[in-house]
Amino acid sequence: MTEQMVDEPAAGDPARRRDRRGLGVVALAVLLAALIAGHRAVPNVHGLGSLVDSATPLLGLGVPLLGLAAALRRSPRALLAVALPAVLWLALYGGAWLPPAAGAGPTAVRVASQNLRAGNPDPAATVGALTDAAPDLIGLQEVDDGDRVEAALGARYPHRSAVSTVALWSRWPIRESHGIDTGLGWDRALRAVVAAPPGDLVVYVVHLGSARAGHTATRDETVAALAATVRADPAPRLVVLGDLNTAPTDRAFVPLTRLLRDAQADAGQGFGFTWPAELPVTRPDHVLYRGLTPTAADVLHTPDSDHRAVTAGFRW
Structure with a gap:
């Protein structure tokens, strides 16, 4: 062989x-x-x-x-x-x-949200840049110099509600307002009823617990607390403005996305990253809503803050 x-x-x-x-x-x-x-x-x-x-x-x-x-x-x-x-x-x-599939029709209300940054050397310049977008409502977080913010916004936004370091400035009357406990031991969120021309609009301005590498438990608890509050709120039209310290892709965000829509996802373009302001790589700042149709969503680079601002427009 x-x-x-x-x-x-x-x-x-x-x-x-x-x-x-x-x-x-x-x-x-x-x-x-x-x-x-x-x-x-x-x-x-x-x-x-x-x-x-x-x-x-x-x-x-x-x-x-x-x-x-x-x-x-x-x-x-x-x-x-x-x-x-x-x-x-x-x-x-x-x-x-892709180009956003924003709702047709005129915008009835424009909103903006900005984390001012504690110790901001010129908060008036930060909020002044926000007014260029002509929002009707401005939600602010980390407000530690209300006098300078008042000087910059008071003439155009005569109605104000504030709790600790969060505040809402409005062109329209605020019918009622109170602080919201998200489990931090003090109120770092508020709920207000704004008398907008088309009808009442409930607005939350929120700054949730911080998240750090290896330390997210407090943030997760505050997300759950906010979700429980929103779930119990009977308002047909509702907007949440704030620094939620949670990216939209984070599993911790799910309790809120089960209840509310994301204006950036529905009417914006791109990821809408806001932090850190100079080279943003994530989006902790949000405009969430229900009972409205979004017409626009965007991000603004404002001076002197470590966060970019978020904006959105809605129609009834």
Whole structure:
């Protein structure tokens, strides 16, 4: 019997090296795809899950980097693997960049929300920039110099309600207002009934608990408390303005999205990142609503704050 010999590439053979080329890029592409699609499966131990959730929109930046690595490796297999996270990211977040399908008809009320930043050297300049958008209602957080804010807004916004470091300034009368306990030990939120020309509008101005790497429990508790308050509120038309210290992709945000719509998601374009102001990478600032139709949503870069402002327009 004649023994047939089969040639196999030696360990250092170029053919074997070509066969393994790009495997590292393939592995990274699969990992990136798994994070994009399954970020909420990451255990929320010491806030890790919330951190990954919040950063998920930025994971799309890994796609061109992996694509470049695959091209440099001249690996068709790696290029094909990179298409997986690319398609997943586009399916989940690509729609945010399409022209908004805002509601037709004239805008009845315009709102704005701004975290002024405690210790702001010129809060008057910050709120002055807000007025360029001509909002009817302005919700402010971290107000620690009400006199200078009053000097800047009082003439155009004669109606005001304030609780601790949050405040609402309105062109229209405020029928009633009171503080809201979100579990911080003091009221850092308020509820007001604004007599808007089309009808009464309930407005919440809110600054929820802070979230830090490894410390999200207080923030999570305040989200739950706000959700419980909104759930019990019978108002047919309601707007929440504020720094919620929670990105819209964060699993902690779900209790609110079950009750309210997001103006940026419905009538804005892009992610609407607001923090940090100079190079924003996340969106803790929100305009949430129910009982209204959004006509516009945007972000404003105002001076002297570490947050950009958020704006929205609505019709009845």
